[in-house]
Amino acid sequence: MAEVFFFLGAIGALAGAIGTVSLRNPFYTVLALVVHLLSLAALFLLLRAEFLAAAQVIVYVGAVMVLYLFVVAYVGGGDDPLRAAGSPRLRWASALFAGALFAELSIAVLGTGLTALGEEGAGFSPAFGTPAEIGRLLLTDFLLAFEVASMLLLVAAVGAVILARRRTGLEDPRELMSVGDLMRSGSRDQLTGGKAGTMIEVEGPPQR
Amino acid sequence: MNVEWYLVVSALVFSIGAGGVLVRRNPLVILLCIELMLNASNLALVAFARAHGNQDGQIFALIVMVVAACEVAVGLGLIVAIYRRRLPIDVDELRELQG
Numbered sequence: 001m002a003e004v005f006f007f008l009g010a011i012g013a014l015a016g017a018i019g020t021v022s023l024r025n026p027f028y029t030v031l032a033l034v035v036h037l038l039s040l041a042a043l044f045l046l047l048r049a050e051f052l053a054a055a056q057v058i059v060y061v062g063a064v065m066v067l068y069l070f071v072v073a074y075v076g077g078g079d080d081p082l083r084a085a086g087s088p089r090l091r092w093a094s095a096l097f098a099g100a101l102f103a104e105l106s107i108a109v110l111g112t113g114l115t116a117l118g119e120e121g122a123g124f125s126p127a128f129g130t131p132a133e134i135g136r137l138l139l140t141d142f143l144l145a146f147e148v149a150s151m152l153l154l155v156a157a158v159g160a161v162i163l164a165r166r167r168t169g170l171e172d173p174r175e176l177m178s179v180g181d182l183m184r185s186g187s188r189d190q191l192t193g194g195k196a197g198t199m200i201e202v203e204g205p206p207q208r
Numbered sequence: 209m210n211v212e213w214y215l216v217v218s219a220l221v222f223s224i225g226a227g228g229v230l231v232r233r234n235p236l237v238i239l240l241c242i243e244l245m246l247n248a249s250n251l252a253l254v255a256f257a258r259a260h261g262n263q264d265g266q267i268f269a270l271i272v273m274v275v276a277a278c279e280v281a282v283g284l285g286l287i288v289a290i291y292r293r294r295l296p297i298d299v300d301e302l303r304e305l306q307g
Contacts (some may be wrong), residue, residue, distance in 0.1 A: 098227030163285030
């Protein structure tokens, strides 16, 4: 039975990966990656990594992919035109490189002397990979990595906000009104000048 | 299932992701292909953790997921900044740093 689920998950993961690389529309690309991630979560479950599978579905499929979808919708990810000049040669070279990489990895994996790889895997306790065990490890043996990861997330969140903020400054002096004035006046119309939405929306789509 | 099978799937996904990084020119899709490669490494880590009956590999995979989330946040921030400055969203066109 495990074989059936393995092949289902593997085929899903590979199909999602190929779709991510080959689909033209960025929106469909993100959806293909969602398929890939869900299949990978199934493979994680087969490998007795329950907590990791749940985190994969919640963090990746739930949060990161939604972030991608919002950016694709904001940027207006039209189709990705493949340039004619010099493109086919480059694509063949890339495919050749990917094939060579796979051959090398396969030789490294299958030609290894590790005897554990040809088996079902070592024995494990019933609690292997459960949230309780992972949490215990994170708060005992890997406390430093845990804290560094939280710091890294904070830095990345602040950095993303700084990078994506509006750089042009305030073009409309009415935007300088303090929040206190806004509370006193009690109406939003004064701030936006009667026009709803952000400055970019008022200006219309950017001209290319 | 033998652990080797998982490793072969991981190698295939990694190669597909690497080829995608080389072929595609939209930075959004390149970020997605990098996600593919990170997930392939995650699969290999979890497979080795299963092979050795040791959960340290799963912790490693979890930290890789955190780093991937950070990379996505910063990368998407960059793409939004590029879009705000009315620059083309194409890695072949964005070569001002090249001099």
